[in-house]
Amino acid sequence: MTMSLKAKARARCQWLPDLEAYPGPRYKALVTAIKTAIDAGELAEEERLPPQRLLADALGVTTGTVTRAYSEAERRGLVAARVGSGTYVLSKSLSPKPDFYHLEEGRDDGSIDLSLSLMVPSSERVKTFYQALQQVAEDPEQLAAALAYQSERGQTRYLQVFVDWLARMGVEVRSEQLVVTDGGQHAMFIALQTLMAPGDLLVSDRFTYPGAIAAARQLHLRHQGVPMDAEGMDMEALERLCHQQSPKAVYVMPDLNNPTGCRMSLARRQQLAELAERYDFWILEDSVQFLPEAFRLPRMADLIPKRTLYLFSTSKILAGGLRVGLIASPEDLLPGLMASLRAHCWMAPPLMVALTCAWIERGDAERLLEWQWQEVHARQQLLADIFVDQNFSCHPYGFVVWLHLPEGWRASEFVRAAAEVGVRLLSAEPFCVGTQAAPQAVRLCVSPPAERSQLEEGLKRLYRLLTSPPKGRAVF
Numbered sequence: 001m002t003m004s005l006k007a008k009a010r011a012r013c014q015w016l017p018d019l020e021a022y023p024g025p026r027y028k029a030l031v032t033a034i035k036t037a038i039d040a041g042e043l044a045e046e047e048r049l050p051p052q053r054l055l056a057d058a059l060g061v062t063t064g065t066v067t068r069a070y071s072e073a074e075r076r077g078l079v080a081a082r083v084g085s086g087t088y089v090l091s092k093s094l095s096p097k098p099d100f101y102h103l104e105e106g107r108d109d110g111s112i113d114l115s116l117s118l119m120v121p122s123s124e125r126v127k128t129f130y131q132a133l134q135q136v137a138e139d140p141e142q143l144a145a146a147l148a149y150q151s152e153r154g155q156t157r158y159l160q161v162f163v164d165w166l167a168r169m170g171v172e173v174r175s176e177q178l179v180v181t182d183g184g185q186h187a188m189f190i191a192l193q194t195l196m197a198p199g200d201l202l203v204s205d206r207f208t209y210p211g212a213i214a215a216a217r218q219l220h221l222r223h224q225g226v227p228m229d230a231e232g233m234d235m236e237a238l239e240r241l242c243h244q245q246s247p248k249a250v251y252v253m254p255d256l257n258n259p260t261g262c263r264m265s266l267a268r269r270q271q272l273a274e275l276a277e278r279y280d281f282w283i284l285e286d287s288v289q290f291l292p293e294a295f296r297l298p299r300m301a302d303l304i305p306k307r308t309l310y311l312f313s314t315s316k317i318l319a320g321g322l323r324v325g326l327i328a329s330p331e332d333l334l335p336g337l338m339a340s341l342r343a344h345c346w347m348a349p350p351l352m353v354a355l356t357c358a359w360i361e362r363g364d365a366e367r368l369l370e371w372q373w374q375e376v377h378a379r380q381q382l383l384a385d386i387f388v389d390q391n392f393s394c395h396p397y398g399f400v401v402w403l404h405l406p407e408g409w410r411a412s413e414f415v416r417a418a419a420e421v422g423v424r425l426l427s428a429e430p431f432c433v434g435t436q437a438a439p440q441a442v443r444l445c446v447s448p449p450a451e452r453s454q455l456e457e458g459l460k461r462l463y464r465l466l467t468s469p470p471k472g473r474a475v476f
Contacts, residue, residue, distance in 0.1 A: 009057035030069035112458035154180035184313025225433030232264030408469025
């Protein structure tokens with residue numbers, strides 16, 4: 001008797017779930033089945049899932065259903081697709097760290113949090129924000145405008161406030177180029193959405209901002225990391241990639257890479273501009289990690305303005321809760337950016353924009369930023385004194401520190417050990433593009449503690465761990 005296609009496929013599948021046991025659409029049921037099997041140990045770490053067409057035949061569903069389920073499972077950090085190889089269960093040590101993406105409301109367990117890149121806490125920040133609130137509240141015209149629909153780009157008056165502010169800090173843009181967004185992450189997202197289509201290739205540093213990784217996944221982009229060194233992205237590696245594939249855009253943080261703290265040299269910036277022209281790709285220049293003017297080299301937007309979208313945000317300068325970001329774009333891209341903005345939220349919240357501009361017009365924004373730079377510099381010096389014999393990279397005015405662990409430590413173990421002594425930080429994994437193994441490194445941030453004394457205590461606890469690695473592991 002001849003076996004049916006379904007029976008043949010079922011006989012060949014090394015793992016075959018019962019989708020009837022799970023509610024909802026078939027693709028969601030399959031995602032739940034994958035998670036359940038991983039949790040129960042039926043699917044082991046690094047185990048290859050059945051090929052999509054084979055599993056579709058075995059389950060009696062379309063290949064598209066399995067493809068959609070595998071994509072959703074990858075988005076949730078359960079599996080990883082490897083080009084030309086298949087889809088594999090992700091090692092727990094490689095799974096995205098949920099606490100990186102989710103701030104826990106009211107969490108106060110006494111630990112010292114060095115995990116997130118946040119502005120330095122300050123009572124002066126709260127005081128000046130209150131004064132900006134008062135200024136807006138006492139202006140009926142601004143209040144009325146804040147209650148009304150506005151242009152997607154933002155009010156002309158406020159666009160000019162941003163232009164003048166950036167100019168005072170050494171960044172030249174024109175109001176005709178600007179779009180106001182709902183924060184820096186939103187600026188990046190709508191820029192990618194405007195420039196790229198599902199399946200297009202986004203290139204970034206091998207270690208990059210997890211928000212870029214998340215945005216690429218949400219937009220169903222291919223995302224490939226390029227090797228980097230102390231001067232930033234390796235341009236020879238980028239050119240080899242351009243010969244083999246056709247990147248649509250390259251995302252960079254040239255002034256301060258998050259997480260490594262490295263800065264792209266002028267020579268590399270010039271090479272990147274040349275490659276963008278030669279291979280016809282866009283550049284997304286992220287300057288959210290904003291540095292003093294003395295440490296800023298010519299922007300990509302200065303070197304190749306017709307191919308660069310410049311991303312800026314108040315989150316690391318004034319307050320993350322404001323959710324005010326900017327895109328300075330080539331003018332021919334503005335219609336597409338505004339269409340994306342309308343589709344998301346119509347406009348950045350007018351009240352938040354008004355408050356931000358009041359903060360700027362009063363002069364408080366620049367004073368706070370200058371104070372923060374000096375405070376971060378002092379904290380980086382403190383770290384350098386404590387970690388004097390450790391291997392790390394950072395910028396003297398940057399929030400982040402990339403710490404290479406000494407022999408004997410694995411990143412996942414070090415993060416757990418740090419948590420046990422009351423210090424929170426992140427392994428290298430959330431910053432890694434693609435499925436390459438992460439280095440034994442961690443990222444920590446000097447900015448979150450309210451006081452330097454808290455930072456000092458946290459760093460001393462970490463130093464004691466660094467100098468006392470665990471003993472050798474027993475193997476049976």
